[in-house]
Amino acid sequence: MTEERAAVVVRDVRKSYGELKAVDGVSFTVAEGEFFGILGPNGAGKTTTLEIVEGLREPDSGEVRLLGESPWPRNVKLLPRIGVQLQASSFFEKLTAKEQLQTFGSLYGVSHGTAADMLELVGLADKANEQENKLSGGQRQRLSIACALVHDPDVVFLDEPTAALDPQARRNLWDVLRAIKERGKTIVYTTHYLDEAEILCDRVAIMDTGRILALDRPAVLVRGLDAPTHVTLQKGVVPVADAVAMEGVEEAHEDEVSLTISTRRPAPVLSALAERGALDGLQVRTATLEDVFLTLTGREYRA
Amino acid sequence: MTAFKTLSVAMLKGFVRDKVTLFFTFLFPLMFLVIFGLVLRDAGTDRTRIALVGDGPIVSALRDSGTLEFESYDDENAAVRKVEDGDLPAALIVRGQEVDVRYAQSDQVESATVLGIVNGFVDKANLAATGQPPRFTFVSQKVEDATLEPIQYLTPGILSWGVAVSAVFGSALTLVSWRRKQVLRRIRLAPVSTTSVLSSRIIVSAGVALLQGAIFIGIASLPVFGLRLSGHWWLAIPLLLLGTIAFFALGMLVGAFAKTEEAASAAANIVVLPMAFLSGTFFPVDRAPAWLQVVSEIFPLRHMNDGMLDVLVRGKGIEALAVPAAVLVGFSLVVGFVASRVFKWEE
Structure with a gap:
């Protein structure tokens, strides 16, 4: 990827707070139109990295180019081209969903009609006249994203948009995020949900303790692990001893409800199981980013 | 829509929809008023009331x-008993040419x-009866003194205080809440200038202050309170x-710290309440001890109060x-400068 086409270029950025190295030599590039995820546990340095890219903080060292320009100090020319979604509560007091959008839109010179149209995109058209504090957590989060998009920016920054949402609300939000990507926006977002990053992102950077541990397409990261595939069956369908004897099986163990087979060659294992007519209720789980994280950091991923 | 206009409308809506703020802006000061x-x-001291028995030219003159x-x-006995019982200070008994006054010893x-x-009226009547021109002339004229009726100093005082409270709380709470909620x-x-954000918030506060003025003065002018405005009341604007x-x-x-x-609310109270008491909100400051009057000179509210009194009820001009x-402009410049130095965007 050439840097001229890059929306975001970060080179060896560092930021310390006293002894704490919040961001410790981070470099990455985000292409135009890319959906880029920064993931890692709390305190990994994701938010600080994002704030430096947005121009809210000055890095101690290193260079940031956002759409070819430096975001620090406050670059008024750049601001209309970026959209930043903040906490779910960053709203004006006592205004309805529509009024919030119109007010934020006016900061960018956006007409009231255009602002109100954003409610459609995030599926809040029927909540237009509800006051912000009457909305549910997921609805507020979607409104907050709509506010970040109201001026049709080229690059959108989302800081943990799906945090603290119930599973249904998270999935609704995924649809919104995909819709934004279809509009050709570059999206940089942070999350601590590995499964979500895997589904949504073109590429992910995995961060921990201020550093990027790995950066690539989620599928490439997972494949690079050479982690076994887990095949899970109902308990009792196949005896453990038979399973261990199958071609390609590395390990098999049984608990109260199921039998789990680990293999790096799932094809022969699945055909052997098919021959025995044991495919009912069968589940196949390949390695996930969670496994990537575990391998990279040597510890369990905790969100 | 310009950012300034939309922001002003947004903040006005936020203000109008907040019942607690409305209460402390309008009803709370009105309660004091x-x-x-x-x-x-x-x-104020009433005219003295005395018992009267009989009638005559002296009584008519007194009545007039x-x-x-x-x-x-x-x-006569009933009238004197009123004095003896301490209900009335004196009894005036007129028997033809004789004017007899019985008075209570206790209230000298x-x-x-x-x-x-x-006595004055009796002497005058006597003089008139002689037909002689008076040798000495006595001229008297009313002087408007500094002492005001309570409603006359309460209205400017409570209005200034109400404006101070709503402006201090309005800006401090908006600033802190916007910083906490990351609206800042x-x-x-x-791409909007801080000036347009700040000025749109000030415009809302200014509109509120004018509305407070109209409402407080309007209510104080009701006959039951009896506020009388002087000719230059509009200089209060x-x-x-x-x-x-x-x-x-x-x-x-306050909001910066x-x-x-x-x-913010506690700090604003600590600043505003003592200032209100020492600046003559609830009583005229010229009745306070001399040292307190000097101390109160440092408060902007004291000067706002003085100005309000002068233009609203004392009839002074520009x-x-x-x-x-x-004082207010100087205070705004100094405090505004310090506030901009210590201003923080982020927590």
Whole structure:
């Protein structure tokens, strides 16, 4: 990827707070139109990295180019081209969903009609006249994203948009995020949900303790692990001893409800199981980013 | 839509929809105005009321002068008993040419007043009866003194205080809540100048101050309270606006240090309440001890109060604005400058 086409270029950025190295030599590039995820546990340095890219903080060292320009100090020319979604509560007091959008839109010179149209995109058209504090957590989060998009920016920054949402609300939000990507926006977002990053992102950077541990397409990261595939069956369908004897099986163990087979060659294992007519209720789980994280950091991923 | 206009509308809506703020902006100061206005209404000294038996030219002259009030009795003994019982300070008994005054020994001041007045009228009547031209002439004229009826000083005082409270709390709480909720960050990330954000908030506060002025003066002017405005009442408008800016700046300073809304509210109270008491909100400051009057000179509210009193009820002209306006502008500049130095975008 050439840097001229890059929306975001970060080179060896560092930021310390006293002894704490919040961001410790981070470099990455985000292409135009890319959906880029920064993931890692709390305190990994994701938010600080994002704030430096947005121009809210000055890095101690290193260079940031956002759409070819430096975001620090406050670059008024750049601001209309970026959209930043903040906490779910960053709203004006006592205004309805529509009024919030119109007010934020006016900061960018956006007409009231255009602002109100954003409610459609995030599926809040029927909540237009509800006051912000009457909305549910997921609805507020979607409104907050709509506010970040109201001026049709080229690059959108989302800081943990799906945090603290119930599973249904998270999935609704995924649809919104995909819709934004279809509009050709570059999206940089942070999350601590590995499964979500895997589904949504073109590429992910995995961060921990201020550093990027790995950066690539989620599928490439997972494949690079050479982690076994887990095949899970109902308990009792196949005896453990038979399973261990199958071609390609590395390990098999049984608990109260199921039998789990680990293999790096799932094809022969699945055909052997098919021959025995044991495919009912069968589940196949390949390695996930969670496994990537575990391998990279040597510890369990905790969100 | 310009950012300035939309922001002003947004903040006005936020203000109007917040019932707690509405209460503290309008009803709370009005409660003080109503309570003090009613309690202190009859505090001025009444005319002395005495018992009266009989009638005649002296009594008619006394009645016309309006210096005394009479309670008529047919029976002399009943009138005297009123004095003996301590209900009335004196009894005036007229028997033809004879004017007899029975007075209570206990209240010497009031008795002397009654005796003096009655004696004066008797002497005048005697002189008139002789047909001689008077050798000495006595001329008297009313002087408007500085002492005001309670509603006359309460209205300007409580209005200034109400404006100060709503401007200080409005700016401090808005600032802290916007910082905590990252609305400030969002504004910083938008291509909008801080001036238009700040001025739209000040415009709302200024509009509120003018509305407070209209409502408080309107209610105080009701017959039950009896406020009488002087001819130059409209000079209060520039004072209200300058006061809003000064106290808005003070609120920005408070808001720069406070981390939570609760802390901002407490700090604003600590600043505003003592200032209100020492600046003559609830009583005229010229009745306070001399040292307190000097101390109160440091408060902008004291000067706003003085200016309000002068233009609203004392009938002074534009020259009375000079000192209060200078103090408020100076205060706004100094405090506003300090507030901008210590201003923080982020927690």
